[in-house]
Amino acid sequence: MMAALDEEARVTTAPPAADRRRPGPSTAAWVQAAFLVVMALISLVPLLAIFVGTFQDGNEVIRRGMTFDVDLGTLSLDNYVLLFTDSGPYFRWFANTLLLTIAQVAGTLLVSSFVAYGFAMYEFRTKTLWFIMVLLVMTVPFEMLMLPLYVQVNDMGLADTYTVIVLPFLASAVTIFFFRQYFLGIPKEIIEAGRVDGVSEFGIFFRLVLPITRPAMAAMAILNGMLCWNNFLWPLLVLRSPEKFTLPIGLNTLLTPYGNNYELLIIGAFFSLIPILILFLAFQRFFIEGITAGAVKG
Numbered sequence: 001m002m003a004a005l006d007e008e009a010r011v012t013t014a015p016p017a018a019d020r021r022r023p024g025p026s027t028a029a030w031v032q033a034a035f036l037v038v039m040a041l042i043s044l045v046p047l048l049a050i051f052v053g054t055f056q057d058g059n060e061v062i063r064r065g066m067t068f069d070v071d072l073g074t075l076s077l078d079n080y081v082l083l084f085t086d087s088g089p090y091f092r093w094f095a096n097t098l099l100l101t102i103a104q105v106a107g108t109l110l111v112s113s114f115v116a117y118g119f120a121m122y123e124f125r126t127k128t129l130w131f132i133m134v135l136l137v138m139t140v141p142f143e144m145l146m147l148p149l150y151v152q153v154n155d156m157g158l159a160d161t162y163t164v165i166v167l168p169f170l171a172s173a174v175t176i177f178f179f180r181q182y183f184l185g186i187p188k189e190i191i192e193a194g195r196v197d198g199v200s201e202f203g204i205f206f207r208l209v210l211p212i213t214r215p216a217m218a219a220m221a222i223l224n225g226m227l228c229w230n231n232f233l234w235p236l237l238v239l240r241s242p243e244k245f246t247l248p249i250g251l252n253t254l255l256t257p258y259g260n261n262y263e264l265l266i267i268g269a270f271f272s273l274i275p276i277l278i279l280f281l282a283f284q285r286f287f288i289e290g291i292t293a294g295a296v297k298g
Helices: 002-013 027-053 058-064 078-085 090-121 127-138 142-155 163-169 173-183 188-196 201-229 233-238 247-252 262-271 274-296
Strands: none
Touching (some): 027 262, 078 262, 090 127, 090 163, 090 173, 090 201, 090 262, 127 173, 163 233, 173 201, 201 274, 247 262
16 A cells, blocks of 8 residues: 555656756867857858859959958959850860869779778788888878889870879778778678678679678769869879860969969869869768778677
């Protein structure tokens, strides 16, 4: 009897469900969120400044610099009209860069993931030695390899071709290292199960392993895409035909001793940011997961 009364008292005195709410964010969480918002706004300032500059006269922007202190009456769409009606080879440069970026990113992800898969999943002689060589390549600046690579390109007759821009960088040391770390976190039982079922080695990679590595692929697609899109020095050395110029080289040709096309330079530089923003927005949900997993696995 007493036990029943005690149970009834606990039930009647229990707080209603509406009052049993989860605790709100702590002060530290609010401070962290505020800090990240401030950092994001600071990061957006240059982008907003160049966006405002696209509505101004180019010579005025160069004279005063990028600033938000502008006379609204002087803003116009003349630069946009210039871009879409009288920009010359700008969109040819844009298309060249887009084509090269897609080809190089796709090739780099495929070749580098193959190499990393071999390092992570197979055992063979001198495996450690070859992987150490990959790590050593990561420590060598490209400027040290540029001259011998340029000589080799000329000897092979590949200068002024897109092949020489893409081919030497398909096996990226950084991408190989990243994928190897990610593959080490994949249970080898998956590989063995595929072999037992009679799946070929290529089938195991494409049908079993590749779907698991989507976060890593997305992270490396963003990083390699940014590098390829902004690549300037190597294409400048090997490309000689103006119709084959990439966007960074083409924009640089707008500044000459005989005259500067600041209007097209500013609006063209702003539009060159759009593909990178689209790439990041397309893969952002995989980006953090891929970076984190590749850093801690193995």
